[in-house]
Amino acid sequence: MAKLKIPLIIFLLFIAVPSFLLVKTHLQRERDKVLGEDIENNYQLMKNYPIVSFSIEKTINLGKGKRLAQVYHVFDSISGLAVIDYADNFIEWLPIGKPFFRDDYFPVPGEILDWLRFDNLGGSAKDGGTYLLAQFANTGTAGVHPFYVYSYGDSGFRLILNLVESSSTVEIGDLNDDIKDEIIHDYSIAGIGKIERDLLRWKDIWRLEGETPVRVNSLFPQEYQSLINLYDLALTKKEWVPDVTFYYPVIRCLKGKAELTIKNNLVGPESCLNKLKQMLSRN
Amino acid sequence: MKLILSDKNKRVITGNVEIKFKDSSEKHLICVTARAKGALQLSPSASDDEDLTVEIDHKKFPKLSDPNRMTDSPAAFSGGSIHNLSKSVFFVAKLTGEEHVIKLKADNIPSCATLESLEVHALGPGEKVELKISRSAEDGDRRQWMTFVVDDLPLYSFNISATVYKRYRDSDDLKIVIDGETKSHFKENKERPTDPQLPDWFYRFWYFAGALLMGKRVISGFTTKLSKGLHYVEIYADGTPYVESVSFNFSQPMEPEFQRQIRKYKDDKFGRDYNQLDQYILSSVEHWNNFFLSQEYPPPEPLDPNFVKAVIYRESRLGYYPSSNIVDVMQVWDDRNPPRAAFLGETSANEFVSPEVVKHISYSYPVGKNPPRVESREDSVFWGIRWLYYKAQFLKPDANRKPALPYVRMWRTWEEAAAKYNANPELLRDYMSEVLKVYHEGVDLDGNVLWRS
Numbered sequence: 248m249a250k251l252k253i254p255l256i257i258f259l260l261f262i263a264v265p266s267f268l269l270v271k272t273h274l275q276r277e278r279d280k281v282l283g284e285d286i287e288n289n290y291q292l293m294k295n296y297p298i299v300s301f302s303i304e305k306t307i308n309l310g311k312g313k314r315l316a317q318v319y320h321v322f323d324s325i326s327g328l329a330v331i332d333y334a335d336n337f338i339e340w341l342p343i344g345k346p347f348f349r350d351d352y353f354p355v356p357g358e359i360l361d362w363l364r365f366d367n368l369g370g371s372a373k374d375g376g377t378y379l380l381a382q383f384a385n386t387g388t389a390g391v392h393p394f395y396v397y398s399y400g401d402s403g404f405r406l407i408l409n410l411v412e413s414s415s416t417v418e419i420g421d422l423n424d425d426i427k428d429e430i431i432h433d434y435s436i437a438g439i440g441k442i443e444r445d446l447l448r449w450k451d452i453w454r455l456e457g458e459t460p461v462r463v464n465s466l467f468p469q470e471y472q473s474l475i476n477l478y479d480l481a482l483t484k485k486e487w488v489p490d491v492t493f494y495y496p497v498i499r500c501l502k503g504k505a506e507l508t509i510k511n512n513l514v515g516p517e518s519c520l521n522k523l524k525q526m527l528s529r530n
Numbered sequence: 531m532k533l534i535l536s537d538k539n540k541r542v543i544t545g546n547v548e549i550k551f552k553d554s555s556e557k558h559l560i561c562v563t564a565r566a567k568g569a570l571q572l573s574p575s576a577s578d579d580e581d582l583t584v585e586i587d588h589k590k591f592p593k594l595s596d597p598n599r600m601t602d603s604p605a606a607f608s609g610g611s612i613h614n615l616s617k618s619v620f621f622v623a624k625l626t627g628e629e630h631v632i633k634l635k636a637d638n639i640p641s642c643a644t645l646e647s648l649e650v651h652a653l654g655p656g657e658k659v660e661l662k663i664s665r666s667a668e669d670g671d672r673r674q675w676m677t678f679v680v681d682d683l684p685l686y687s688f689n690i691s692a693t694v695y696k697r698y699r700d701s702d703d704l705k706i707v708i709d710g711e712t713k714s715h716f717k718e719n720k721e722r723p724t725d726p727q728l729p730d731w732f733y734r735f736w737y738f739a740g741a742l743l744m745g746k747r748v749i750s751g752f753t754t755k756l757s758k759g760l761h762y763v764e765i766y767a768d769g770t771p772y773v774e775s776v777s778f779n780f781s782q783p784m785e786p787e788f789q790r791q792i793r794k795y796k797d798d799k800f801g802r803d804y805n806q807l808d809q810y811i812l813s814s815v816e817h818w819n820n821f822f823l824s825q826e827y828p829p830p831e832p833l834d835p836n837f838v839k840a841v842i843y844r845e846s847r848l849g850y851y852p853s854s855n856i857v858d859v860m861q862v863w864d865d866r867n868p869p870r871a872a873f874l875g876e877t878s879a880n881e882f883v884s885p886e887v888v889k890h891i892s893y894s895y896p897v898g899k900n901p902p903r904v905e906s907r908e909d910s911v912f913w914g915i916r917w918l919y920y921k922a923q924f925l926k927p928d929a930n931r932k933p934a935l936p937y938v939r940m941w942r943t944w945e946e947a948a949a950k951y952n953a954n955p956e957l958l959r960d961y962m963s964e965v966l967k968v969y970h971e972g973v974d975l976d977g978n979v980l981w982r983s
Contacts, residue, residue: 300933321880322888322925322933352946353955359868359877384868386879387921387953388845388861389961413954414866438954439961440844441861442851489800490851493976527960527975 293318293329296337301327303335305360309399313338315379317360320346325354326383328363328395330403341379341397342406357383357393365399368428368455370421378455379404382417389438390414396430398458408453408460413438422452422467429454429463431470436501436520442490446481447497447523448474449504449516465513471505478502497523531559531659532897535650543582544642547634554628555652556893557683559659560586560621562634566609566643579609582643585633586623591679594710594762604677604707604762607643615670616646622659622778623681652897658820660777667767672705675767683780684824685756688763691749691774694740701740704773705766708754713737738771747774781824792835793972795848795980804848804980807859810911811835811842818915821894826884827939829922837944838915840969841951843980844961849907856907860914863904869917873902881923885936891920922947 293301293316301318308314309330316331328344331337349355361384367376379397392415396408410417412434422429430453437443450470454463464471478498481491491498500519507514535551543564566580581601584591591605592598602608605619632650636642653659667675678688694702706713712735738748754761765773792812795804812835819832842848845861862869872879872891879891894916895902904910925933926940942950945962952961964975972981 319878321878322927324878324880349955352950353953358953359872384877385953386868386872386877387951388864388867388869389952389954390864390866390868391953391955411955413956416866437956437960439952439964440851441846444866445852486853487851489802490847524960527963 291335293331294334294336301329303331305363306331307363307365315341315363317363317381318346319360323348323354324358324386326357326360328356328381339403341404343395343409344404353391354385355393356381356395358385359383361392366419366428368419368430370424370426370428380419390444391438392416394430394432396455396460405458407455407458410434410451410453412436414444414448422470427454429467430460436497436516437523442494446477446491446494447501447519448477449501449519450474451515462513462515464508464515465511468509468511471508474505475502475509478505493526494523496526531651531653533649534558534652535648537648538646540644540646542642543634543636543645545636547645549632549634549648551630551632551650552628553630553650553652555625555897557622557624557653558630559651559653559661560623560632561618561647561649561651562621562632563616563618563646563648564607564634564643565614565616565646566607566612567614568609571609571614578637580607580643581609581637582607582645583635583637584619584621585635586621587625587627587630588633589623589681591621591681591760594760601637604674604764605679608674609643612673613670615668615673615675617674617676619677619679620661621679621681622653622683623679624683658777658779660775662775663773664775666770666772669770670767672703672766672768674764675771676765676773678763678765678776678778680761680763680778680780682758682760684758685754685761685763686779686781687751687753687755688779689749689751689777690765691747691776692738693745693747693772693774694738694743694769696740696744697769700769702738702769702771703736703740703767704738704771705735705764705768706737706750706752707762707764707766708752709756709761713752736768740769740771781820781828792839793981795839795843795972797978797980799978802848802850804843804850807842807849807907807911808835808839810908811838811915814838814908814912814915817896817912818919822919827882827941829941831944833915833918833922833944837948837965837969838911838918840965841918841948842911842914843968843974844965858904858910859907860910860917862910862914862917869913870904873913873917879920881920882925882937882939885938888925888933888937891916918944918947918951921950 291303293303300320300322302321303316304319305317306314312332314331316329318327318329325346327346328341329337330339343356347355361382363381365376366378366380368378377399379399381395383393385391391413394410394417397404398407410432415434418431419428432451435444436447436449451462452464452467453460478501481498497519500522501516504514504516534553562584564582566582569576569579583600583606590600591603592600593603600606607617692704694704714735792808797804815833815835815838822829842859846856846859849856849859858864868877871877875890875892880888881891883889883893902913904913922942924940926938928934948965949962954961967973968980973979
């Protein structure tokens with residue numbers, strides 16, 4: 248029996264040592280992945296978190312053994328953004344990344360993920376960089392697509408821009424070829440019904456100065472002529488008179504703001520939204 | 531109803547015969563028509579009748595009073611009862627999975643029976659079963675003619691349209707037996723038939739008596755209110771009665787007044803017909819109300835078509851904005867809005883199906899409307915109401931917000947559901963205030979009076 252023990256031990260070592268080295272190398276490779284590498288669809292459940300029904304839908308490597316995960320609660324239909332490790336263990340939520348229903352109806356950060364990526368916002372079409380961009384969609388007729396910009400550094404994620412409006416789209420592009428991307432946020436100031444979603448539109452153009460978002464609408468007056476054309480159509484189209492007359496004061500307000508923007512004044516639609524709210528509350 | 535399988539190959543069944551079909555619908559109607567001989571019809575020395583039993587996906591259909599008795603169950607073809615006359619058994623069954631097998635089992639070999647036809651139809655979710663029978667019984671004395679087997683479903687009511695004639699010597703008669711209880715015409719109606727010359731006691735168990743009805747077509751309804759389970763509705767024939775149609779309601783239908791009362795809107799300023807979508811609203815609300823009311827954990831309050839009308843007024847001015855050609859009047863199929871992707875399964879949209887199952891809402895799509903599309907206003911209203919129903923429900927969570935097995939469905943109020951339908955973070959109250967103002971008071975934002983109570 249003793250004669251058999253030594254070859255058995257040698258055999259076990261022969262098997263175990265290479266296996267250990269292989270696993271170690273694999274784990275090392277995983278840890279060494281760089282920021283933004285390997286976007287994966289995962290669909291495992293997130294571990295080490297009291298709520299167990301979060302499915303990990305999409306991950307992006309952060310390096311240092313961490314991954315960014317978009318998680319989805321399959322029963323509540325709500326998404327979140329978390330940092331997890333390679334064993335799918337929860338580490339922390341991103342700011343506003345923890346899923347919850349605001350007022351029991353509006354999901355934060357969002358219901359379904361449209362897209363997320365790291366970007367340098369440096370005018371390059373390529374992914375990569377230290378800004379995390381994420382857009383969600385909420386499944387309602389208001390067409391809300393919440394949009395988030397985070398910066399990522401040694402201290403983790405910091406939320407620097409959060410845009411939540413109705414019937415919204417976000418485009419990233421370098422509008423003036425200065426190797427700095429602009430964030431073009433096109434939306435309705437009030438997505439109540441189709442009329443408001445179609446006609447009470449506005450566009451904000453954002454640029455990041457370091458970690459500070461700056462609204463730069465006035466630098467891009469050419470972007471506002473199409474809005475004026477839309478407002479003019481709304482104010483004159485006979486077929487729309489029964490439905491749109493109520494909104495004329497708001498549309499005129501928006502048109503005034505767009506004209507000011509074209510004249511390089513930095514203005515937003517806030518006062519027009521307040522006007523609409525006053526009109527609605529009177530009724 | 532969609533025909534899945536039709537086997538009209540008349541043949542003798544000996545031993546066991548398996549007939550397989552594939553379909554993933556939840557509910558099916560399976561119709562088996564066969565005949566079996568009594569012992570004396572086989573030979574003077576025969577001691578056993580021909581018998582044929584049916585199993586579907588290994589599910590047996592025994593006599594209700596004794597789960598071990600198969601051959602004399604109403605769902606079986608017993609030669610001793612039907613004496614080689616044609617009998618049809620209609621199974622309305624909930625089947626799971628895609629692959630199914632119907633097993634026809636003749637009693638002990640060499641016993642056999644004759645299969646005349648077998649048909650399988652897929653039923654859409656919530657689809658009412660309405661069968662056009664248009665058939666007279668073969669001439670024979672009192673025996674089972676048709677059986678309707680309702681399995682794993684409630685049975686709220688049963689309707690039959692039939693004609694029985696008075697004939698020389700022996701008139702046509704028809705007997706209805708539901709879960710072993712014979713329906714009595716006198717008991718049900720608490721009135722005697724009009725012919726005083728006939729001994730009514732003789733006909734008390736034959737609901738349709740030719741001697742009394744004399745060829746008059748009669749439509750009778752039976753409110754059974756039977757809870758979910760195995761149920762048999764048997765129709766016995768004497769002579770050659772004619773059955774035109776039968777129908778089943780598995781759930782309590784909405785009150786007719788509730789269904790039909792939709793407020794008429796008026797438009798004195800511009801002459802628009804704000805009532806042009808009423809029929810679509812009524813039919814779609816009825817469909818989805820019946821669908822969800824027949825499920826476990828039904829909504830405490832059915833959806834009011836007037837509420838839907840107010841939502842559509844807010845969304846698209848009841849089909850007038852941006853033009854009178856707008857198709858997607860409920861805005862459920864807008865490219866910019868995610869419900870479309872959810873309907874098509876591109877994004878998640880799960881809900882309660884049963885205490886054991888939560889899955890994508892596609893389980894509820896009716897046959898003929900799968901995959902969903904919005905090519906007409908009727909489509910938009912139909913799927914918009916389905917989306918409202920999706921937004922109205924949620925699973926009861928445990929302390930960790932994890933839905934616990936067995937799943938329990940909870941319901942939001944319809945106002946909360948409409949808020950989620952729009953999902954506007956900032957102007958929810960304004961959205962709801964106009965919907966509710968139109969719904970409750972009939973006045974819109976502009977002060978237009980759409981209706982007065």
